[in-house]
Every structure is written in C-alpha cells, then in structure tokens.
Amino acid sequence: MLRALRTCVLFRLAEYLEQEPARKKAAAEAQRAKLEALERKLGIEGGAGSSSNDDPQVAGRKHRFDDTEYLEQSRELVDNVKSAVTAG
Numbered sequence: 001m002l003r004a005l006r007t008c009v010l011f012r013l014a015e016y017l018e019q020e021p022a023r024k025k026a027a028a029e030a031q032r033a034k035l036e037a038l039e040r041k042l043g044i045e046g047g048a049g050s051s052s053n054d055d056p057q058v059a060g061r062k063h064r065f066d067d068t069e070y071l072e073q074s075r076e077l078v079d080n081v082k083s084a085v086t087a088g
Contacts, residue, residue, distance in 0.1 A: 065071075
C-alpha cells in the first residue's frame with residue numbers, strides 16, 4: 001500500500017516537473033502581455049524588448065523625486081508626530 005502511494009506521488013511529481021518549462025513559458029508570456037497592456041495604457045512606445053536609448057520614457061526606469069519643499073514638509077511632519085508621541 002505504501003509503496004503504491006509512493007509510486008503514485010513520484011509519478012505525479014515527474015509529470016509536474018516535465019510540465020515546468022511550459023508553465024514558465026506561459027507565465028512569462030502572461031507577464032509580457034500584462035507589461036505591454038500597461039505600456040499601451042501609459043502611452044509608452046517601444047516596449048520591454050526595445051533597446052532605443054532616444055526614448056525618454058522607458059518602462060522600469062527610476063525617476064528622481066526632487067521637490068525640496070515637499071521633502072522638507074514631510075520631514076517636519078514626521079518630527080512633529082514623533083515629538084507629539086513622546087510628549088504623550
């Protein structure tokens with residue numbers, strides 16, 4: 001009984017492992033389609049496969065947030081909350 005159960009589990013594991021490349025390919029395709037849909041929605045030309053460096057909007061590019069007034073207000077707000085919490 002235990003040997004038959006072990007054999008069944010091993011058989012299912014082997015099937016699962018054989019289907020892994022197809023699952024990975026399907027997941028990658030779904031991710032690519034999702035990224036392309038998002039790029040279309042945002043109006044970004046080219047896509048992830050494009051390697052043109054002249055396009056200023058590239059998916060995944062990080063942008064620096066340089067609003068010093070906002071950053072100063074944010075720090076001040078955090079300091080005020082900390083002092084209020086410690087004051088009780």
